[in-house]
Amino acid sequence: MPEIHLPVCLDRTVELLAPAIVGREHPIIVDGTLGLAGHSFELLSRFPHLTIIGIDRDADAIAHAAKRLEPFHGRVQIYRDSYDNLGKVLDQFGTRTVDGILLDLGVSSMQLDSVERGFSYSQESALDMRMDRSQGLTAAEVLATYSEADLTRILRQYGEERFAPRIAKAIVAERSKEPISKSSMLVELIKRVIPAPARRTGGNPAKRTFQALRIEVNGELDILDRSLPIALDRLAVGGRMVVLSFHSLEDRIVKEHFARVTVRKDLPGLPVELPGQEQKFALIFNGSEKASEEEMLVNPRAKSVRIRAITRVAA
Ligand SMILES: C[S@@+](CC[C@H](N)C(=O)[O-])C[C@H]1O[C@@H](n2cnc3c(N)ncnc32)[C@H](O)[C@@H]1O
The missing domain is CATH 3.40.50.150 (Vaccinia Virus protein VP39)
Known part of the structure; x- marks a missing residue:
């Protein structure tokens, strides 16, 4: 609590x-x-x-x-x-x-503070993000199943993420090797693909992607x-x-x-x-x-x- x-x-x-x-x-x-x-x-x-x-x-x-x-x-x-x-x-x-x-x-x-809910990019957890855990796709399932175009769209629209196409492309490449199931995997991927100057400004670069996924997961x-x-x-x-x-x-x-x-x-x-x-x-x-x-x-x-x-x- x-x-x-x-x-x-x-x-x-x-x-x-x-x-x-x-x-x-x-x-x-x-x-x-x-x-x-x-x-x-x-x-x-x-x-x-x-x-x-x-x-x-x-x-x-x-x-x-x-x-x-x-x-x-x-x-x-x-x-x-x-x-x-x-x-x-x-x-x-x-x-x-x-x-x-x-x-x-x-x-x-x-919700943000409960590690196991998966809303937070600063704590390691399974990527769930459902407010109602009895319904709908988890964030990990969205990452595993959405097309690159849909991932780009939600990151851009709901996260106002400038690097949406890069991140979406990297998600699709990464998931073919291993499911992106943990928050740290997504955070590392985002840090890897966005340009270094953008990594140094505006707080945690994963914030916008996490926000976008949360809005999508919960409709x-x-x-x-x-x-x-x-x-x-x-x-x-x-x-x-x-x-x-x-x-x-x-x-x-x-x-x-x-x-x-x-x-x-x-x-x-x-x-x-x-x-x-x-x-x-x-x-x-x-x-x-x-x-x-x-x-x-x-x-x-x-x-x-x-x-x-x-x-x-x-x-
Ligand atoms: C910002 S908090 C509300 C805080 C509250 N006003 C207070 O002072 O404690 C938002 C809450 O809305 C709930 N919520 C989000 N979407 C909802 C929905 N579609 N229907 C019902 N509750 C929802 C979340 O589960 C969360 O508990």
Whole structure:
């Protein structure tokens, strides 16, 4: 279990969700990426009448969160599922809509720190990287089975790796001799094939490849894309949704979905909105926000966060 876990943008997240909680009799917030329950713990502490529906696809995270949230017994319902199954989860819970939804995307510090999970390029482990270890291909299986073109694509798109073609080529050559099953094998291969000047700058050169594999293994972008219309549909009037993204592609998906539902559909110049064309959602602020400089200093994960927030203004 990690000793230190700092939830990213904790105060700002609570502040953004608060208007959807305060003044409501029985408010419900969905924490779709419960993780170590840092955000949920704070919300439950600050708002004694709040109920949290917590979702995580990782069994270890669920166990940890359940323990941490024990003091709030009766106000928390936890589901081991993927947040794109939000509709099913809410049906099971017995509600059509909720007052708030939080997504704090990506990987938790516990996942990164658990050597056997294979997320970390700095510790030796089997290349697994599945958040839900009961489903899907491991990172080692992706490395063993994907074509060179597909490996290049995921390294380039999800890892923003300049040397994607070189690395993909080397993976295909290496796997014909021996399966790339351990993190150190992949790290060594990357160090070998990227040019020496690039090895000396920008931190561990394996970081981008590991990120790309993790996003691919867990289908992270597809799930996000699929889930946003479902989440928005389940938001009550006055409800709020806050998303913390850590990758430009994640943030773009959120930006595009939020833009689509907030764009005005009435004709310019008309004094009233046409029936059926009323605006159902509004951005809580334009664009995205970053973490404060102070937070970035104490929490490296906060460096890449982009926050977006939306509210439902009509049924
Ligand atoms: C950054 S952590 C969340 C940290 C949490 N907000 C806290 O303060 O402790 C992200 C969590 O989301 C989970 N996760 C990622 N993708 C998921 C998905 N599609 N469905 C459910 N949980 C997911 C991961 O397993 C991980 O525990």
